[in-house]
Amino acid sequence: MSRTSTRLAAIATTVVIATTGLTASAVADAAAATAPTGSAVVNESNSFLLSSLSAGVLVFALPNATGSYDSTKGLSASFPVTGGSANLPGFYGNVQLGGGLLFVNLRTGKSAVFKNLAFRIDTWQVTGVLEGTSAPVALLDPAGDTVVTGTQADGKLESSDLQVDGEGAKFLDSKLNTTFFQAGQSVGSFSFSFKAGS
Template sequence: MSRTRARLAATGAVVVLAVTGASSVAAAAPAATAPTGSVVVHENTAFLKDSALNGVVVIPLPSATPSYDNTSGFSTTFPVTGGQVNLPAYYGNIQLGGGLLFINVFTGKSAVFKQLAFSADNWQLTGVPVDGTAPVALLDPAGDTQVTKVGATQTLTAADLQVDAEGARYVDSKLNTTFFKGGQSLGSLSLTFTAGS
């Protein structure tokens, strides 16, 4: 074999190896993606007025995003940070970013919750007190609830969002108030969850 043919053969082998290597890289499994979505808690104006008259203020903490409209009230968006859930089958758990700070401006007492989550098993929004480890049930979707699933995206809308009795007792004890009651209507909830891969 002449030198020219040998060089062409070697070059061809390199090209075949490069293409084969590129193909194996392209065929590799794509990187896993995290789940996305959010939980939006909407406080209606009636609840806001009642809580203000009683000296109770609820402040969302980062990475939650608050917004206010003078007609419809106050909303807070909590981003999905993890978890897996099947809303139509009522099981699973979604972890949320952000936290909640409750303040009684009359007494100066406060309560802080971190590690917010939505439990489809118990149909509750929960939070872990900053000085504790066990989650406390805070809010319960109620009233007219709609659950849908399209592809990997699931949604839940609840026309009513109520204070859970456990959360009411816990927050009242921390704030030294009797404002919160189990079943107390706060507003509404919407949840969107898209599974990761």
């Protein structure tokens, strides 16, 4: 970089700091800030998996979610936290999740892809945005025995049941041309962990 370019870069940085009111230490703090971490884990029970297969309906977790299967526990998908804020003990917040969900009806050839997944703690729903649209759809609701541990900065949630949301059931049945999904239908269980960034 030439001396002139170096001087211009230094002047530009000074102007940005001066006009935004940021000190050099604030700029350094912002650069050192860390993003929140954690994950939302959907555990799909064997009973739900078998009933969905019988109906010709398949559900796949899309990258960057990771999936696994256990013959006794069923199918699991872990969706990483990518942003947002959460206060699990206070039951409020909205956390963005990585990955996506693909729903396929093998009998009709219809499919639906959901991205921009989120866990909306204030409404107690896992939501997703259908590809090509912008409005979030409530897909799943943690239910059953729910245990919250930890603090606002570092909390965990375990729900013994995870149910299909009423709105999600209607939406999925319509998109996939099926009658498989029902409001309150048990999918499995749900766990969520969140550690605030700095």
